[in-house]
Amino acid sequence: MIAAHNPAARNPLAALWWVPRGIIFGLMAFFIFGPLFNLLLWTVAEKWYFPHSLPLEYGFSSWARVFAPRGGAMESLTNSLVVALLTVVVSLLLAIPAGYALARLKLPFRGLILLAFLIPQAFPNLTVYVNVARIFYEIRLNGTIPGVVLVHVSHGLVYAVWIATAAFSAIDAELEQAARNIGAGAFRAFLDVTLPLAAPGLMASAIFVFLESLDEFTGSYFVGAPDVNMLPLLLYTTAAGGNYQIASITALLLLVPSLVFMLIVERFLKADVLSRVGH
């Protein structure tokens, strides 16, 4: 590598550095993509048993079973999507006013309030969910969709509030002032000027909350199961039952939105918003 740096960069020996690089990158790629490729194989494996290192027959019969009307997977998929969408709606309804206030208005203990939303991420939360399930059992929210949504909201609020705050503080306050000066009310100015400008940032926070809800396992396990079945729970029960095909298809359904988001996150989360997260 030193050879590549000094002026004799065209030294033919520099090419030799690709040997260690190739080995290290190859190993990394094997350990990162190997498990993912293995998952893909399982989703289309009809027959695969020891000692064969590749499936003996390929086919889509497991897919047909997952998406069959009474396969159970459709119910989990619908539940997961309904819960995730409701979680996004509730989180944004809570986070937009909170984010606006944290970004624009003078608040006492502003730093502490921002930190408070981090609490659910900063403590081991398993024991909390156990006790939430007990509270919900008393007020008959256990095993219901609203119960699961509330648990997911408490967990996703940190993304919603922090990104919403950053999105609002990245917008020039004078634009809203200008609307006020030509006679718009505070609410009107917010709705017509500030909110549309903050939309990309809010969109990013919505996606974060959506994924957080889609992937959440522990809260759904204690509050939802066995009445409200969700995709992560289906993945767990099918995997525990040894049905690797169904488990792998479920895993793929959970995986794809996450990977797509990783590829597009930079479009929604611009650097000016990103640099303000947590401030």
Add this chain to the structure above:
Amino acid sequence: MPIIPPNGRTMPKRFLGLLLVLPALAVIAFLFILPLIMSAVGAFQVEGTFGWGNFTKTFDLYTKDIIFTVMIVSLSTVLIGIASIAIGGYLTLGEHPVAVAILRWLYRWPMFIPFIVVGQILRTFLSKNGMMNNTFINLGLLTPLDAVSFLDWRGIVIAFVWKQTPFVALLVAGAMASINRDTIEAARNLGASRLRLLLEIVVPQVAMTLTVGLILSFVTMMSVLSVPLMINAQSPTMLTADIAFRVNSYGDYGVANALGLISLVLAASVAWIYLRASLKERA
């Protein structure tokens, strides 16, 4: 200037601000802080009276698992730290643009993959007849008789490192990118090797970011239930699996809460070590 609400009355800004934040704060208070307090109180409750009963029972049954959890999470944290310094360091100091670009593209993939999916895919990958052993056997690096399953403590450590390294590496690489390049160039001109540059100049400047990332990872790993359930649910296992077992099989909330409080204390002590170190640094 005061904000004028739609109904035309003037409201002090502070009051309005608090009002807007209040609903979101209430959710955290009722759905997180209240249950957290319940768990702390419940840990000391034995059949209606207060006492240490749950803790004696917990230490009788689960001392091994407590040590197991601490060892696994600590080892994973150390490995994540080393791997993210290596990745961040190469992204910052690497001189071949193509190699840097390959690494930048490669390392991030596991970051957004949910823990439950990580558990599932590593379970099939690391098992005795899994793809990892099969590949090594086909390459002639391993004989079928020597193949062992990695689905024990090693599987949990691999799963944690696999999933958490990109997150910490992303934070560390970001911090390294914003270091003043002049000190690096100066040391390089004096003939410092790249390893020395990394360890003596770059890492000390990003120590704060690295620690924050590692503490967040430590807490996350302490609370993940799906990975131990999917990879290694036999004894010894992690405290999260024990809590779930205690609640689901026995309805024993006392011991579950005591275990929860212990994992809380473990996580808090790590944060406390960090706070003390950073205060000492500033003094």
